[in-house]
Structures are given as C-alpha cells and as structure tokens.
Amino acid sequence: MARPASGRVTSAKIVIAGGFGVGKTTLVGSVSEITPLTTEAIMTSAGVGVDDTRQVPGKLTTTVAMDFGRISIDRDLILYLFGTPGQTRFWFMWDELVRGAIGAVVMVDTRRLADCFAAIDFFEHRRLPYLVAINCFDGVQYHNADDVREALAVSPDVPVVPCDARSRESTKQVLISLVEYVLSMRRSRAAAPA
Ligand SMILES: Nc1nc2c(ncn2[C@@H]2O[C@H](COP(=O)(O)OP(=O)(O)O)[C@@H](O)[C@H]2O)c(=O)[nH]1
Ligand SMILES: [Mg+2]
Secondary structure (H helix, E strand, C coil): CCCCCCCCCEEEEEEEEECCCCCHHHHHHHHCCCCCEEEEEECCHHHECCECCCCCCCCCEEEEEEEEEEEEEECCEEEEEEECCCCHHHHHHHHHHHCCEEEEEEEECHHHHHHHHHHHHHHHHHCCCEEEEEECHHHCCCCCHHHHHHHHCCCCCCCEEEECCCCHHHHHHHHHHHHHHHHHHHHHHHHCCC
16 A cells, blocks of 8 residues: 555555454444445354353344445545454455455454454464554443553554544544554565665
8 A cells, every 4th residue: 555646546455353242343334434244143042152142241143254344534545444253263264354455453352352362363473564452342441552562462563542443533543543553664664674
C-alpha cells in the first residue's frame, strides 16, 4: 500500500482477529459502510463442545465463515476488513485470509487473554504487522496497555490500544492507528540498510 498522488484511491486489506466472542463481528459491523457480509449461524446443540460459549453467556450466534466490511478512512484510502472465524477448526482459512493484507488487528478481552495467543503467533510467524486492541466490555478496561503488553509478551513497538467494538469512532481510531503503524514500519524498513 502506498499513498497515491492526489486524486487516486488506494484500498488496503486488514484482517481482524482474536478469540471467540471477543467482538470481531461487532467491530466490523460498527464501522462498515456496507452491510457487513457475515455468515452468522445460530449455534445449536451441534456446537456444544465445539464452540466454547460458557465464557460468553448470551452469545447465540457464531460466525461460520467470516466477516467482511469496508470503511473509507479519508477520500483516498479505503480499508477492506476481513474478520477471521474464531473457531480453531477454521485455521485452514487463515492463509487465504491474510494474503495481500497490510496488517491485522488482534482483539483481546482481558478476562480471557490467552484466547488471542494463537492469532499473535500466526502474525508474528508471517511477519504481518499487527496491533493489539483491548476490547473494553462494558466500558471498563480491566488492565492497562502496559500490563497487557507484558502479559502477551509483544514487542515494545507493537501498538496496544483500547477499543469499544460497538463504537464506530473508536473502531475507526483503531484502524487509523494500525495504518499509521504499518506506514511507519514500512518507512523504517525502507530506511534500514539491506
Ligand atoms: N458490552 C460489550 N459487549 C460487546 C462488545 N463487543 C462485543 N460485545 C458483545 O460480545 C458478544 C460477542 O461479540 P462478537 O462480535 O459476536 O464476537 P466474535 O466472536 O469475535 O465475532 C456479542 O454478544 C456482542 O454484542 C463491547 O465492546 N462491549
Ligand atoms: Mg464473529
């Protein structure tokens, strides 16, 4: 992704990842200008033991394929958002999902931090820039960014930012932070001697 000369529109793909029930579908839905293409299925008894709903009471739907949305950050930058399916049985889709992505948002629920480890490992391994967005359920951020960074053992340059997945403004801010981070990484990589 490069910032175009004026008048041209650039689009970029961003992956939204994180554990089951962390707010990925909510985030894509709150910020998208198009009706998010979500394949939510009502969880039935068939999902018992497969989808862990014990930690997420009140959650009746599960994303079986993925969330897809679009947001214009400004006149010349459009982001396409691809939510990962939360369940581990969809791991095989991740390679496809990250192809062409400029970066990823890893959402965490600080009450269930470990749920995001797999996503972080995946992006580290692929060297895809990511930031950590702490979804503040009920408006409460239980742990501060530094504690979360330490608990997740992510490197100091990875942004760790708060977010309310239900809020368009908050979500948009997270996406802008990611784009800025990706651009700064690219600039420093370009400046580094080969
Ligand atoms: N209170 C609160 N609830 C949220 C927030 N984000 C998501 N939820 C709820 O948490 C549940 C799981 O969210 P969902 O987006 O389906 O999670 P996903 O599995 O990551 O796609 C849903 O019932 C949401 O309404 C938030 O920021 N605050
Ligand atoms: Mg979902």
